[in-house]
Amino acid sequence: MVQLQFCALAVLGALVAASPAAERRVHVVKSSLAEIPRGWALHGTPPTHHTIKLRIGLPQSRFADLERALFQVSDPAHPNYGSHLSKEEVEALVAPQPESLAHVEEWLASHGFAVDALDRSPARDWITIVVPVHQAESMLNTKYHVYKHTESGMEIVRTQSYSLPEYLHPHVDVIQPTTMFGGGLRAFGITSHVEVVAAVPGNETDTSCATQVTPACLQQLYNTANYTPKATDKNSIGITGYLNQYANHADLKTFYQKYLPAAADSTFTEVVINGGQNLQDPSQSGAEAALDVQYAGALTYPTPNTFWSTGGSPPLAGNPAPGQMNTNEPYLDWLNYVLQQPSLPQTISTSYGDDEQTVPLDYATRVCSEFAQLGARGVTLFFSSGDSGVGPGGQSDKSQCVSNDGNATPKFIPAFPVSCPYVTAVGGTTGKPETAVDFSGGGFSNYFAQPSYQSSAVNAYIAALGATNAGLYNKTGRAYPDVAAQGTGFRIFEGGKESSIGGTSASSPTFAGVISLVNDALIASGKPPLGFLNPWLYSGGYKALNDITSGNNPGCGTAGFSAAQGWDPVTGFGTPDFKKIVAALGLNV
């Protein structure tokens, strides 16, 4: 221990001596935005006592090795398939270089921080400091402002640009909150097109998913009806909750009493992260949270179900208390928490997202690589693909379908995190027989390149597409969604009342529910869970899905993309068939 400390100090001294003092004062822009993100307006100057919790991400020196390990353990053709990494193995691969640690520590020490007392992630790839805004401004050679979200009135403290001494650039991936506004973060079930029909009686004659969706019809449609989970002591499912969406135990009970009486005495476990809350007053319940826990829970009962309530969008009210934090970075807070847990649910569903271009590239890249860590540990991550087809706004609204780099180039607007190649994106279908639902989010990333696992499926679609939508989407980008599930007419209970809700928010927990049962069957027969799904899916797993071949996802004043045989950017490879999936995996359930 003592020796290690001595070594670190020696390295530090050598490196610091190598950087001439003058060079160390020259700040160079590290990240900047060409425009204030759409929807926000400059609103003023932060109060002098305002503090900021800055997260500093150090480069994960062996990320290429982590990515290789992720693809190997997720590829059915590789000898390492299913040999998921432990928490410690992942941490060893993402630990920063000693040189990066030394430089960043020296920089922090020069600003008065006690290096021994820094708040760090277990892999030491994140350092968190709490600083008054004026100190953050001098460290990052920037000026923070208060920005107000025009629609919601939310106020945040951010900057359009920040700088670091040039020699630090290779040793820091990202520092936030700086340029990450995140006001576009939304639950993909409570956006514009969604029909939340309060207190309408259910269609008691439709038990087939033709006009409304209930747990019973999904169990029939996706072939899980006769399966009883067996590995409930090991297998579990997790649901993320953000933006003050609280899941309500009483609503879940009412829902189960009507739609799954056998489950009426069961419930979910809630975990509160970063000032998230667990509010059980019916007036505080949220439709998104209700939808997620009710369907993930019903489809997997009696599998344990965790609901994480992550705080992080506190409005900076007119007169904030001294020391009030203002972070609004939900994914990092959630990731920071879950990556520290020694054991994790094998299947996790998230129904929230942003327009990709509103998320700074450095932040998106880092968050995406943290998702890769979860995949390497054997977690299957599902995200809703979005609720507005190929772009935000209405189907004929072109106004939001332009680049925000100052040039306003017309283009489709992909969503994040579904554009991250290490997660599984879930689009939406409707009716029976199933067709693509018109709001199903789909498209091509401008941040992340097409991963090789999907190149043959995606390039075949692009070739068949010809000139349609040419110039509006990025042929070399990661394409999504990967799969789909029902996304309209879900009966839920919220705040004591029954209603009907739709969105790919419904599709993600539904697909996750089916895969959680597959994981149960695998674990019960002594096999590892599926983990990161896409390599399995694109290399043949897709044959066990119901291909959706009709419908399209209009937006940006175009007809969007059309569903087609095989993969398409509306429904991916289609909807799950539990029996076919377990058979494809060689299980006899």
Ligand SMILES: *[C@@H]1O[C@H](CO)[C@@H](O)[C@H](O)[C@H]1NC(C)=O
């Ligand atoms: C109720 O469901 C039946 C069977 O799918 C369908 O024929 C009927 O149109 C539905 N009624 C309403 C009001 O949606």
Ligand SMILES: *[C@@H]1O[C@H](CO)[C@@H](O)[C@H](O)[C@H]1NC(C)=O
């Ligand atoms: C298209 O995607 C690639 C990643 O594959 C990216 O490097 C490039 O900048 C994108 N092009 C545009 C115009 O955004």
